[in-house]
Amino acid sequence: MSVSGLCQICESRPAQERCDNCGTLACEAHYERDRGLCADCAARADPTDHRDVDVNRF
Numbered sequence: 001m002s003v004s005g006l007c008q009i010c011e012s013r014p015a016q017e018r019c020d021n022c023g024t025l026a027c028e029a030h031y032e033r034d035r036g037l038c039a040d041c042a043a044r045a046d047p048t049d050h051r052d053v054d055v056n057r058f
């Protein structure tokens, strides 16, 4: 998928991908291709962090 616009996390690089979870546009540095998540969501969904993550926060 190709997207146009700036990374919504650093707002300084062109976005490469769109987060599958929240739809945020992210540059390569802020996108985890393995998970299809932006850096924000990847951090929140980090499997090493086993708190009760409220993934349903909207």
Ligand SMILES: [Zn+2]
Binding pocket: 007, 008, 009, 010, 011, 012, 013, 026, 027, 028, 029, 030
């Ligand atoms: Zn970025």
Ligand SMILES: [Zn+2]
Binding pocket: 019, 020, 021, 022, 023, 024, 037, 038, 039, 040, 041, 042
């Ligand atoms: Zn996201």
